Amino acid sequence: MNPFKRSPFVIAAAVFVYTFLYAPILILILYSFNASRTNVTFDGFIPAFSERVEMDGSLVKASPCGPFHWYCDLAKNDDVIEAAGNTLTIAFTATLIATIIGTMAALALQRYDFKIKPFSQLSLYIPIVIPEIVMGIGILTLFSQAFGWLNNAFNLTGDARLALGIGTVTVSHIAFMVPFVTLVVQARLQGFDKSFEEAAMDLGANEWTTFRRVTFPMILPGVLSGALLAFTLSLDDFVITFFTNGPGSTTLPIYVYGLLRRIITPQVNALSTVWILIVFIAVLLLQWLQSREAKPAH
């Protein structure tokens, strides 16, 4: 019998952890239904449906969407839609590219010996351990220097001028994602027996077919985990995006930060709730995919 099973300490620790992990999220979701526009205290749900929004001071009395007033408000907010579009575009593009580069790097580090291998391995950890703000400033400096020089050298003017925007955000996201993908895929490759590849070649598959039919399917769970990690990092990245974005490339975290500086309406909560829901569904989906893969197929 497990001696810790009913220890009050274990129960207390569990309650503590769950409270601090999930209470803020629950409160955040609750406040997205807040009748109060100022969102300082919870003043009850929005009680009624009506043709038009009816206000009583800072309290919403009735709305066409009823309790979901702030979600409807959110859907009408073009800035949010644009920011969400930017966020997803950047996350998908950067994840795709970073996953390819990271997987290739992991494969190379696993199977080849070369002079600068210890350096290559170490250089993967550096972007992970250095403060993000340092990296953000570094990337910004690099871009402004390089762009300034290129704009001058090629006499670029007007729209042709190189400037910060979606491109620079994507590139810098790729830069910080690659080490994560590489490390996750490397962990998966640790137990990879090269006799699987030898068997494929022995049976007549050339190098590319061997990779396509045997190696890649076998490391796919690792690649997917790496991609998912990279994707979530990109979705909620604030610091690096803050330094490298430009006009028209506002992402959701940047947008929310901008809202917070003015006024916190429950719209922010509604946005966060939608966000959490999407991530939650994505995680469930991935879990389901992986469990289906692991289960024996009859």
Add this chain to the structure above:
Amino acid sequence: MTSEFAVELRDVVKKFVTPEGNELNAVDHVSMQIKNGEFFSMLGSSGCGKTTSLRMIAGFEWPTEGEVYIEGRAMGHTPPFQRKVNTVFQSYALFQHMTVAQNIAFGLEMEGVGEDEIKKRVGRALEMVQLTGMERRRPKQLSGGQQQRVAVARALVKTPSVLLLDEPLGALDLKLRKEMQLELKALQQQLGITFIYVTHDQEEALTMSDRIAVMSKGKVQQLATPVEIYERPSNKFVADFIGESNFLEGTIKSLARDEAVVFVPALNAELRGMPMSSDFVNGEAVAISVRPEKIRIAENNAKGDGLFEAKVLTSVYIGSDTHVYVDMAGIRLKVMEQNRISRLDPSSFYTKDQIITLLFMPENTLVLKKD
């Protein structure tokens, strides 16, 4: 072009660089000719070069020097997927993300065989290894023995001219291993395909092989039939490695055809035996090897050639045989006697300090080079 030999290794060397930076000859000037349709084994302990030799035939490694020929064609740097050999791996290396049928079909797909033909041949291959009905299983759902069969079927379905087997039974338990040994041997005889079999298990090699290459330190120590290897080992290493041997030291006193007379200082007597090398000289220090079961326990007080007295140290009953450890003029020997008579009577055992007479027959007394 067909050749008399399925596979030939000509003066093959494989050098590896150890992590400390030293050069190591994993395979050191190895030559062997493997005949068509032969069950050929490479036998040796780990690091003897047997697996590296096999991998060079498969194409996973390329020789540093020398050449590998398959059906008379020099292989050079031909990649594995262009060689007419297939391998059964020690770990089986079954593709976990494919079903049994997909595993077996893989090699045929690579050849571009049509779908119907693949289905037919996969069915036949499964029948051959008695796994019909397992098509849709995943490798992980099979027992070790079944996985091993799938690995064999996957390699054989391509009808290679040579099948390479790298310790294929190493992961199985003893009973299953014995069954699979017989099955593999039967399969090989039925198909007439050349098998090249790598193992460290001498019993396995002796039971299954037509010929065995005993390897050590990257070199072939002896290449012969199982009987020759056991009865006529070419040097002390082979005599020691295969089965058990008692060793005596002496110097050659006289040489004749098929007979050498060796003076053994410890016994202060001469022993007659078979010279296992052609270039002995008179006065040369040699090793004499006698198998435990080939030393006879003679009637007491018998006198004559090859008869010596010894003192019993201990005797161990193991069912089919009794092992008697004796001290013969300071040399410890092991003598094996078959229990042809019932040993229920305690007096039928040899007791400690009993003096017995041993008979060494010249045809079982092997004179070997001393190194």
